[in-house]
Amino acid sequence: MITYAYYPGCSLHSTGSEYDKSFRLVAKKIGIDLEEVPDWVCCGTSPAHSSSHLLSVALPIKNLSLVESAMRQEVAVPCAACYSRFKFALYEIDHDKKLAEDVKEIIGSSFQNKVKVLHPLEIIAQIPAQTLKEQVKEKIPELKVVCYYGCLLTRPPKVMQFGVHSELNAPNSKGDDVEYPITMDKILENVGFEMLDWSYKTDCCGATFALTETDAVLTLTEKILKNAREVGATAIAVACPLCHANLDTRQEDINAKYNTDYNIPIFYFTQLMGLAFGFNQKELGINKHLTPAMAGSSE
Amino acid sequence: MSTQSAVVPNAKFLKQMDDTIKVNVNLCFQCRKCSAGCPMSYAMDYTPAQLIHAIRLGLKDLVLNSKTMWLCSSCQTCTTRCPQEVDIAKVMDTVKIIAVSEGVKPAISSVHSFNKAALRNIKWFGRMYELGLIGDLKMRTFEFFKDMGLGVKMFLKGKLKIIPSISPGRTLTTWKIFSRVNKKERI
Numbered sequence: 001m002i003t004y005a006y007y008p009g010c011s012l013h014s015t016g017s018e019y020d021k022s023f024r025l026v027a028k029k030i031g032i033d034l035e036e037v038p039d040w041v042c043c044g045t046s047p048a049h050s051s052s053h054l055l056s057v058a059l060p061i062k063n064l065s066l067v068e069s070a071m072r073q074e075v076a077v078p079c080a081a082c083y084s085r086f087k088f089a090l091y092e093i094d095h096d097k098k099l100a101e102d103v104k105e106i107i108g109s110s111f112q113n114k115v116k117v118l119h120p121l122e123i124i125a126q127i128p129a130q131t132l133k134e135q136v137k138e139k140i141p142e143l144k145v146v147c148y149y150g151c152l153l154t155r156p157p158k159v160m161q162f163g164v165h166s167e168l169n170a171p172n173s174k175g176d177d178v179e180y181p182i183t184m185d186k187i188l189e190n191v192g193f194e195m196l197d198w199s200y201k202t203d204c205c206g207a208t209f210a211l212t213e214t215d216a217v218l219t220l221t222e223k224i225l226k227n228a229r230e231v232g233a234t235a236i237a238v239a240c241p242l243c244h245a246n247l248d249t250r251q252e253d254i255n256a257k258y259n260t261d262y263n264i265p266i267f268y269f270t271q272l273m274g275l276a277f278g279f280n281q282k283e284l285g286i287n288k289h290l291t292p293a294m295a296g297s298s299e
Numbered sequence: 300m301s302t303q304s305a306v307v308p309n310a311k312f313l314k315q316m317d318d319t320i321k322v323n324v325n326l327c328f329q330c331r332k333c334s335a336g337c338p339m340s341y342a343m344d345y346t347p348a349q350l351i352h353a354i355r356l357g358l359k360d361l362v363l364n365s366k367t368m369w370l371c372s373s374c375q376t377c378t379t380r381c382p383q384e385v386d387i388a389k390v391m392d393t394v395k396i397i398a399v400s401e402g403v404k405p406a407i408s409s410v411h412s413f414n415k416a417a418l419r420n421i422k423w424f425g426r427m428y429e430l431g432l433i434g435d436l437k438m439r440t441f442e443f444f445k446d447m448g449l450g451v452k453m454f455l456k457g458k459l460k461i462i463p464s465i466s467p468g469r470t471l472t473t474w475k476i477f478s479r480v481n482k483k484e485r486i
Contacts, residue, residue, distance in 0.1 A: 011427075013460075014429050017458070044418075048421075050373075051395070054484060062472065105483075155374070211436060211446070216342060288457060
């Protein structure tokens with residue numbers, strides 16, 4: 001077992017609870033132990049960086065100092081927005097000594113800057129393909145999958161360095177491609193899914209505008225669903241609770257606005273891994289989706 | 300004939316940008332890659348490249364009253380693709396912050412209301428409490444019935460908690476961080 005500190009973030013405790021559930025189940029199967037950071041707080045997300053630069057750095061660093069207090073050096077951060085804010089905060093204090101001093105004063109605890117922030121995709125990509133394959137049950141749901149990475153996992157590369165620690169990429173590589181990442185595709189391919197290529201891997205879904213500029217979300221999300229359907233996908237895999245919310249919950253609104261009939265199930269990549277490992281839909285929280293998943297996948 | 304120039308340069312504004320975030324917008328040579336890649340530019344009144352140019356010209360009123368920064372989804376495409384390494388997404392954040400601090404009414408008020416409601420939520424609960432946030436947002440925007448059906452469906456699927464997860468320790472943590480930030484930024 002390899003142990004990581006675990007920062008689920010607010011969404012994984014509410015709207016994205018099935019991501020939390022499925023990640024924990026899958027992690028256990030492949031020898032990853034997750035230890036939730038005690039008394040973690042919100043990373044501040046978009047409202048913080050749109051309102052105060054100092055606050056947007058202080059909240060993530062506070063959480064990373066809690067990881068250090070728990071004597072951990074690596075933290076798993078499944079929400080792409082939290083992951084982005086953590087990476088940005090580290091980048092900012094590395095490049096601005098004055099800011100680093102201010103932040104130390106504000107969080108009121110020491111921070112040695114010794115924590116590595118990892119997305120579950122990066123962690124799972126370090127597991128040998130053989131280990132993943134050994135867990136796979138015989139019957140894999142017949143889905144044609146496209147992987148949607150969204151904005152924040154890879155952009156901007158100088159800050160995110162997504163996939164730098166992943167062994168699926170060439171040694172000493174600069175990480176996964178910023179416009180055309182493949183980490184998630186390779187993992188799902190390794191557990192037996194049929195993967196399709198498409199053009200909307202890293203386009204924006206409107207993320208933060210879910211509750212405010214909803215019309216923009218419908219416009220952007222429709223383009224993503226359209227391309228997925230055009231290439232023949234029957235499922236979209238995601239690695240971010242905001243991407244999931246926008247793609248899964250807005251299909252009815254999109255159909256009403258554009259006179260379309262989208263009904264494409266959106267899975268967290270951990271749910272698809274879970275299905276391949278033989279967990280049922282309920283265990284993986286697939287019943288919580290608003291766009292129903294295909295029937296017959298090992299219920 | 301008026302002797303006044305159509306453009307009244309405001310070098311102070313440019314400097315304000317430079318001082319707060321150390322981004323030099325003068326590096327921009329108007330290639331417009333930022334605007335071509337921007338998923339939200341279709342809804343903006345000025346494209347990101349135009350807004351950057353307006354900042355360089357010192358057109359402070361135009362910039363602070365624009366919709367552009369409020370419609371930025373922070374997707375980081377512009378920052379990633381800029382050949383001059385101008386951190387455009389950060390400029391968008393900074394323009395929002397300056398506009399609010401100078402009392403300019405946000406051109407897209409729902410986004411600003413959302414930010415305020417979310418921050419208050421984080422300060423009080425330490426973590427985001429979605430139902431509380433939605434309630435607070437509705438009180439600020441008066442859109443009581445927007446997404447009501449969706450909210451009910453999500454609630455029935457167990458995606459929204461009725462009771463926030465409260466811990467005095469966490470609240471104390473965020474309360475302290477917010478007030479220290481507030482104090483420091485007012486100096």
